[in-house]
Amino acid sequence: MSQTDYQGKLDEFRKYIRKIKHYEEAVGLIYWDLRTGAPKKGMNERSEVIGELSTEAFKLSVSDEMGEYLDYFTEPDHQQQLDETNQRIVGEAKKEYDRSKKIPPAMYQEYVVLTSQAESKWEEAKETSDFAMFQPYLEKIVNTNLKFVELWGYEGHKYNTLLDMYEPGMTVEKLDEVFSALRQEVVPLLAEIQKAEKPDRSFLRQKFDAAKQKQFSLFILKELGYDFEAGRLDETVHPFATGLNPGDVRITTRYLPEDATSALFGTIHECGHALYEQNISPDLIGTNLCTGTSMGIHESQSRFWENMVGRSREFWSRYYGDLQRTFPGQLDDVSEDAFYRAVNHTEPSLVRIEADELTYNLHIMIRYEIEKGLLSGEFTVADLPQVWNAKYREYLGVEPDNDAEGVLQDVHWAGGSFGYFPSYALGNMYAAQFAHTLRQEIPQFDELLAKGDFAPIKEFLSEHIYKYGKSQTPNEIIRRVTGEDLNPQYLVDYLKDKYKPLYGLS
Amino acid sequence: MSQTDYQGKLDEFRKYIRKIKHYEEAVGLIYWDLRTGAPKKGMNERSEVIGELSTEAFKLSVSDEMGEYLDYFTEPDHQQQLDETNQRIVGEAKKEYDRSKKIPPAMYQEYVVLTSQAESKWEEAKETSDFAMFQPYLEKIVNTNLKFVELWGYEGHKYNTLLDMYEPGMTVEKLDEVFSALRQEVVPLLAEIQKAEKPDRSFLRQKFDAAKQKQFSLFILKELGYDFEAGRLDETVHPFATGLNPGDVRITTRYLPEDATSALFGTIHECGHALYEQNISPDLIGTNLCTGTSMGIHESQSRFWENMVGRSREFWSRYYGDLQRTFPGQLDDVSEDAFYRAVNHTEPSLVRIEADELTYNLHIMIRYEIEKGLLSGEFTVADLPQVWNAKYREYLGVEPDNDAEGVLQDVHWAGGSFGYFPSYALGNMYAAQFAHTLRQEIPQFDELLAKGDFAPIKEFLSEHIYKYGKSQTPNEIIRRVTGEDLNPQYLVDYLKDKYKPLYGLS
Missing domain, CATH: 1.10.1370.30 (Neurolysin; domain 3)
Structure with missing residues (x-):
């Protein structure tokens, strides 16, 4: 293939990628509009519009045409001609293509329905503080995620594959290391602060x-x-x-x-x-x-x-x-x-979204450990309320009175977002x-x-x-x-430098 | 084809029509957003999004798939099975399909570029009140519209085909009749009002x-x-x-x-x-x-x-x-x-968009007569300033000092919208x-x-x-x-009943 053909193919591919992006931009604007004051009676039809455009964008990203572009540009001869940016564009498109292609459409469709039902069931469960009501949904969600991980493949811990969706390259090994280092410093610092005088608020x-x-x-x-x-x-x-x-x-x-x-x-x-x-x-x-x-x-x-x-x-x-x-x-x-x-x-509390700069990290570690444990089979969904409460007691020194302000507080799991919290x-x-x-x-x-x-x-x-x-x-x-690589010591130093003088600690 | 196949085909067609509508709804929302506060630096990319979605909607409306649906549902056997609404849906889609198909794409593309240039040239011409600057663009626009009319076909006056785009079924014959009846009553009424005492404003x-x-x-x-x-x-x-x-x-x-x-x-x-x-x-x-x-x-x-x-x-x-x-x-x-x-x-004025309920109709008739005359060849674009001023004098008793407040006041013609004013x-x-x-x-x-x-x-x-x-x-x-059909007498009666007492006329 001549250089002209090659360039033509690259231009075509870039135009194709841009088209997907345009659909996503339109959908993004529609979502912004829905959240900032779109009239509610128009929602039914607007949902159809979102469905139409999102489906179109998804189809484009897993189409045969996309497959051909990716095959072409990942051939070593062609790949080496790509500049750095184009290599990354191809890599990113291929990552999404592979991820989507490995899940059978029927399975994915079932999962979409499941998480949609789970979200409304979670809402109900949270209102009545009834974890048992939500439990079977969460069990299915965890099981489906385990199936996805098998289909996608994984290296080391199964959770790594889910982490990678939000934080490319992140692993359990790395997170265990940095979270452990952070926890060892933050928990005692928080305990010291607890003894000091609280500022007037x-x-x-x-x-x-x-x-x-x-x-x-x-x-x-x-x-x-x-x-x-x-x-x-x-x-x-x-x-x-x-x-x-x-x-x-x-x-x-x-x-x-x-x-x-x-x-x-x-x-x-x-x-x-x-x-x-x-x-x-x-x-x-x-x-x-x-x-x-x-x-x-x-x-x-x-x-x-x-x-x-x-x-x-x-x-x-x-x-x-x-x-x-x-x-x-x-x-x-x-x-x-x-x-x-x-x-x-700063003060330990039960609710993540109200947490301050210092305690926030502890809320996250608890969720991280639970997600990791669910994926590895260390504990089951049924164990969650108990595990949750024990960890809050251990890390933050507080314990929820009920599951609504405990394990049911976040929507993430109902939506199937495992790997996001870290x-x-x-x-x-x-x-x-x-x-x-x-x-x-x-x-x-x-x-x-x-x-x-x-x-x-x-x-x-x-x-x-x-x-x-x-x-x-x-x-x-x-x-x-x-x-250097991610190093939790900088956060530890920052928190100590900030909070020790604030609370008159040595 | 069995009844099930027929119903299946109809469902498919309706889904197809709905898809086009969804694209148009997305584009409509993007336009609303552009006009109500979208940040200007995002406009370049947003225009591409509009282009992408509009093109897609257009392609769908003139596709072979659409052509097949229309062929199928306009076959007498199939058409008579359609209920009233579906017949209208098919008719509307066919009207748009035929209209788009009859214009060679290159010609249409040229016209889009022309009107876009004409709009910015019109803005400049209006600022400097320089009709000559705008004249060659308007000439091309009129000529292209004449070509379009030839391609689309026409019955009676050529202008009928353009009128039909905005007012299906409307004709020069009908408009001549109703506008003439209206003018004969409104012009003397206005003259009477002119002599009466003006209200304090x-x-x-x-x-x-x-x-x-x-x-x-x-x-x-x-x-x-x-x-x-x-x-x-x-x-x-x-x-x-x-x-x-x-x-x-x-x-x-x-x-x-x-x-x-x-x-x-x-x-x-x-x-x-x-x-x-x-x-x-x-x-x-x-x-x-x-x-x-x-x-x-x-x-x-x-x-x-x-x-x-x-x-x-x-x-x-x-x-x-x-x-x-x-x-x-x-x-x-x-x-x-x-x-x-x-x-x-009410008071005669030079500018349409500031006109009141009574005089507005006269501003419109002037534009109607000019569009009609341009299409029939009764006069040329070069004649417009003179024709405009003469008609304003005749109908409204006022005459612009310059073309900016005269023939250049509206953007419609620069955008190619002939047939809209009526x-x-x-x-x-x-x-x-x-x-x-x-x-x-x-x-x-x-x-x-x-x-x-x-x-x-x-x-x-x-x-x-x-x-x-x-x-x-x-x-x-x-x-x-x-x-009954459109009858201008109702407006005449309404205007007389309202304005005569208002201005103390018998």
Whole structure:
């Protein structure tokens, strides 16, 4: 085949990939619209539209035409002619193709129905705190996931194959190591903090005008460098960020009338996700690499901006006055230090989504260990309530009164998302490791925060992480940027450096 | 072929039609989003998404598969087995199929490029009031339309084929007749009004708080029966209504800071379009009949609700107090009668989109005569400025100072929309004719308006017009509902009955 034919084939393939991406972008916009105020009577027909377009995108990604492209471009002769980006595009398409092709359609269809039923059964079970009602569904979901793993194949632990879906390359071996190191330091630190005096938080629970909260959120977003020409802020019950393309990365938040900080930190969190997606290289637009490289790296950016920037002493030395002026008379008697301490309060709790920066990781480890144990057969679904409660007692020193606030609290398992939870804690570890590098590369890091000059930080992250999108793996990124593999010590150091002085510990 | 095969084929065809509709719904939502706040940096890629989905919908509508369905269901044996609705679905699909198939793709592609260039050239020409700059583009557009008409075929006047695209069944013969009758009455009426005393309108030009305008618009929409569970109100520079499906019909408006009535009547206008689309029969969802039957009938509903309801004396006898209370201190000294007279002021003007209920029809007739003359060769594009100005002088007694406020004022011709303009005036005539029937069928019509009880009116229109969607032609509807063909006398009577007392004429 001549060089012209080869180039023609490559152009065709790229156009084909772009077409799939276009369908996904349309579906993404429809979902954004559904969550931000689409009228409910139009939902039935809109679901059909989503079904039509999603099915079309799926069909394209597993079609014979796709199979032929992949065969062609994975032939050694042809593969070696591809540049780095095109190799990654082919690799990513092949990974998805293989994963989809290995599951018999009827089995997958059954699983979709199962998880859909399980989600509504979970809701009912949670309302009545009745794990037994949910148990048979969860058993089937676990069994199906085990069958999927057999079909997909696995190396080492079966759970590895599921982890890889959210965090490419991540393994049980690695997670055991980093989580164990983290737990050994966090559990005693938390115990020490428990004995110390708690900061006053009462002033955070006042009536804070929603319009002013919004105004302050918009102000902070602009300060952080969120590009409003490439995004917009809306309100939803559950805040989220969605990158339709790098020129259209939308975020949402919610303004609780009696909590000034929920919307603010939620907004900064979503802003972190958005900064990542807004700064993916334009070269990757229309490819399957035009997204964050993994859930964990994505979460590292939301956590970095929320916690390491947004909850830092320097940040509030710059913005606390603005906040006070936004709510005149409401925070006048609260010192900057008192505010800083209040928004960094840590305390063991039962509910993951309300957990703070320090305890969050422990909530995740519990779920990780349960998922791993279910996959290996160490324990069964029937054991879960007991295992859950024992682990909460051991790691966090708290125990739920019922399964609704215990093992039934998250929807993830009902939806079949096994392997997703670790991303949250990985995000914290990656974030601390990136932050360590940032402080070395930008020695005036703290001064920049104190000046509200985030541009050099955003530029560093864009240049070294964001622009790559999914064209490098999480491990390639963390090694290139920080010079080593994932190392939980950075998070341990960060947490100790932050919380020990906060709670007057030595 | 057995009955089972036949039914199977019909199910397949209906599914195929529904698929096209789903693509169109997705594209409709993307357009809504673009106009209500999509971030501009995402536009490039979003245009590609629109292109992808529109092309797909177009391909489906002219595919060999579609051709086979149409051949099959237009065979007399098969056609007679179809129920009324399915016959209409086939007919509509065939009409679109034939129209698209008759234009060579290269010619159509060229035309798309031409109109796109023409639109930007028109913008430039309008800014500098330089018709000569736009003239060569318009000449090409007219010539291409003439070629299209030759390819599509025509009966009687060539313009008939273009009229039929917007108003199925409408002809030059009919329009000449109704416009001439209307003009003969409206021009002298307007001349009489010109001599009478003008109402005071100064109080309409105050600062009206936008948030309160919005609140009042929302209130009126609820009163009129706009279903907020099947729609939403947003703000755009150019107000519009868009029916994605009957459960999701969105409208937009704009709040001018110094004009209380622009947003209000604009909202009621769009509400009229929306009531139509929200009340199409659920049976038609997912078919090509799930839309208004024509531009003219659609416009009749926006005009009916805006003018015959929203500008009626009875309406304001019910709502003027609410309006006064919405803007305390701003309208206290303005009597209900003075307000009614001010919002029904009529005066010849140069600009169509600012024209009132009475003069609007004259603006339309001028455009109609020009389009007709261009198609028949009665005059050339080069003649247009002169023809335009002469007709404005003759019909409205005003003459533009330059082409920007004259022949260059509308974008329609640059976009190639020949045959569209008459819909606006047809809408007024249909509206008056429907209103006449309504008053006969619901003798307490005026009392209902005065009570703000619009449900019986909305129900009558739903039952006799809206629910049919596009499953009946405009003429079938007007005959069935009013017992006769389009008759301009109803509009003449309505205008005389309204304006003579308003201006103290005998």
